[in-house]
Amino acid sequence: MISLNNVTKKFDDKTATYELNFKINEGEIFGLLGENGAGKTTTLRMLATMLKPTSGNITVCGFDTVKQDSKVRENIGIMFGGETGLYDRLTAKENIEYFGMLYDMDKNKLDEQIKKISKILEMDEYIDKRVANFSKGMKQKVAFARTIIHNPKVLLLDEPTSGLDVTAAVQVHEFIKSCKKDGRTVVFSSHTMSEVEKLCDRVAIIHKGKLIDLDTLDNLRVKYNEENLEKLFTDLIKGGNE
Numbered sequence: 569m570i571s572l573n574n575v576t577k578k579f580d581d582k583t584a585t586y587e588l589n590f591k592i593n594e595g596e597i598f599g600l601l602g603e604n605g606a607g608k609t610t611t612l613r614m615l616a617t618m619l620k621p622t623s624g625n626i627t628v629c630g631f632d633t634v635k636q637d638s639k640v641r642e643n644i645g646i647m648f649g650g651e652t653g654l655y656d657r658l659t660a661k662e663n664i665e666y667f668g669m670l671y672d673m674d675k676n677k678l679d680e681q682i683k684k685i686s687k688i689l690e691m692d693e694y695i696d697k698r699v700a701n702f703s704k705g706m707k708q709k710v711a712f713a714r715t716i717i718h719n720p721k722v723l724l725l726d727e728p729t730s731g732l733d734v735t736a737a738v739q740v741h742e743f744i745k746s747c748k749k750d751g752r753t754v755v756f757s758s759h760t761m762s763e764v765e766k767l768c769d770r771v772a773i774i775h776k777g778k779l780i781d782l783d784t785l786d787n788l789r790v791k792y793n794e795e796n797l798e799k800l801f802t803d804l805i806k807g808g809n810e
């Protein structure tokens with residue numbers, strides 16, 4: 569589904585990712601785990617065609633993120649940073665419609681899709697209200713709806729729960745699980761093992777731009793003979809500093 573081949577990204581003399589080599593399978597929830605500065609956002613931005621690798625290449629759904637970037641964009645839904653970037657003056661529905669139009673969706677298809685998503689995310693009560701007075705949780709749902717309005721196969725979410733309270737974070741987790749149920753592939757970044765543990769089929773641990781390990785959580789437990797994944801993560805990172 570997604571393949572990174574020797575992906576290095578440099579900003580001037582700073583190496584943000586170094587020869588990343590891995591594959592993400594169709595339909596899995598895949599976690600990118602690392603401390604601040606590990607290279608998570610850079611990796612996701614390259615997958616999302618927002619940044620070009622300095623060397624190496626990436627394919628998403630078989631399309632090259634540099635040579636076939638518009639094909640890649642048709643197949644991905646993205647959410648970067650805590651900011652939802654909604655237009656306060658517009659209703660929830662109008663906010664979602666606006667996004668759909670950016671994807672060239674036809675009006676009927678768009679209406680149908682909004683109805684469906686509104687039901688799933690339980691937004692019917694406020695779908696026609698202006699978002700200005702929405703709670704954080706309601707805005708969050710509008711943002712979710714936007715990321716999947718064009719029915720993308722792949723979701724790329726950069727620290728989707730960062731800065732959220734527990735209730736909103738749980739909503740994000742439920743959303744991620746529902747995307748998997750719908751057959752989507754979800755890639756998300758996090759700096760906490762506990763979150764990754766709840767959701768992920770497999771996790772890539774990255775540190776200072778390098779892939780330290782990649783496996784299922786069960787396999788990692790066995791490999792390092794450590795039940796406590798939080799400890800396993802911090803030990804691995806420490807090892808990476810030596």
Ligand SMILES: Nc1ncnc2c1ncn2[C@@H]1O[C@H](COP(=O)(O)OP(=O)(O)O)[C@@H](O)[C@H]1O
Pocket residue numbers: 579582583584602603604605606607608609610611
């Ligand atoms: N636009 C940029 N210009 C220069 N350096 C950058 C830029 N973006 C990221 N970096 C550097 O690349 C490294 C990885 O950053 P980032 O991918 O944001 O990490 P993470 O998301 O894991 O916190 C950091 O050292 C960061 O300072």
Ligand SMILES: [Mg+2]
Pocket residue numbers: 608609610726727
């Ligand atoms: Mg980041």
